[in-house]
Amino acid sequence: MRFWRIGVVLALGLVVLTSPARTESSGGVRVLPLGDSITDGFTEPGGYRTGLWQRLSGHDVDFVGSASSGPAGLGDHDHEGHPGWRIDQLDAGIVTWIRLARPRTVLLHAGTNDLNQNHDVAAAPARLGALVDKIRSLAPLAEVFVAQITPIPDDAVLEGRVRAFNAALPAVVAQRGPRTHLVDMHSGFSPADLEDGVHPTSAGYATMADRWAAALESVPDSLTPLLAPPVDAPAVLANPRSLRCLDFGRVADCDGRPSQTWVRTAAGELRASDGRCLDASAAAVRACDGSPGQRFSFSPDGSVVAGSGGCLDAVSRFAGCRGTGDQRWSVR
Template structure:
């Protein structure tokens, strides 16, 4: 049957006037985007500390990547509500999350259905597997458990976006090698899922950006937040989203480390914070060092018992404390075992 020309024109006009909605468009302002940070102690924010210089105790804040990410998303104009059964972070912030210190993938999987049903997140930020590697679980079965967990989350929240993060580096062996091997498996896992599962590379975070063997310090968490923000920009953002501060481009920052020094014969674990500066491509901090030097005693003639004696030219080894720039790794130098 031939459609009348007038009716065809009216239909075409209506379709042309209808806005095109992006496949991953965020909810309208009346309904905030519910974001669930999901994982272990790194999601919780362990290692995030008060970084004021001179604060020997480095009072924990548990801000992690979450607080910085909230600020970035807010500045972009995205209405976000962080959700979860756990609370951590400074007062006045959105403190909800689902980070469980010490938990492995199987432990999260045993509880995730309840959390998803209760909080109904639109977005899941998944950083998980660190404890599996720290407990020397085999890489391949751990990667399989991660893949199964992603499928489990998808079944519970069919329309949610899942941001799967490659892990922050381990600081020392054997953690570093295990985590690196596990990280190599994650891109392939994500590639095998649907287009609402996104890869976020956090594997560049390590070295001076880590508070201890496994956890980032606030510099590392700032980098995590930046990487997550960039990944979310590709899904929810547009040209109007601000780039924000790039923590990878900084030339000076305050870094905190978990240090172990022996005091009165007993281990004394605490946080130490200091200011670091990028100098000639190398991160350094002001400090003191013991320097060995040779004291030159020139040859001379002395009189002893009415006789003249020639004392030969000589050098004496001495030490002194000098102010200098240090490039050492405070954790490896002072952390102990």
């Protein structure tokens, strides 16, 4: 018992900074594994990510994140798993990570360290909800999967905290709208599925991979590229080259502010949060008038083309279409 408690302190109680790594990209649907050492794979290199990658082999998927780890059998090593980190620490990094990763889908397994460190345990579900809110503001169209965390059966006190935390999550998820989904990562695990009482064994990670895969495949949009904003759905338009977002007729650092949220109408307008329309003719936001400069189409190459001519440009706002990186936009 004493041995595994030391392991928990080392793996879960310390903040271990992960240096930025060279990312791998397949050009597929961008999936962000987000969490702590269980996402990183403390006792089993790659953790659940190895099995999930293999189970999603029939889909074109690109794992994204600033960290990189795992075995050769894991085809894409990128992730955002930070050993020892609590929810508040993940929250502190999420703006930068979403800006860099531009995820279509987020897999969030977090809270174990809050409970293990006895860090304001009662408020942990609310902190997780606030983290999801921030993700939603930065990527309104992302499909966000929130896990009820894996058990800690060897410690009755910690397992009691886990059960109370998990019991609060259905309400937390339900309040975040139809693109936020709950995933059960707690039931059906036995002590034999946990290497040190906390971190899964290879069999435990295989179970996690199965459950993530089933959840993703139950929401087809989570594995489908998003080339244009759905009509009447809030969206953020981000330029991958500059790592900046469209903001009230200008381009600014992506930070989730309301002025970076746009709604595409059936008429092809891009309406700002104040109800005005993006206008290519003025390179600004103006009262909506149905003119060609306020109607936009989205090309498969990422270009946003105005009905009056020209393309949305991260440098000059609008310019002649030339297919450069400054004119390629991702929707999230």
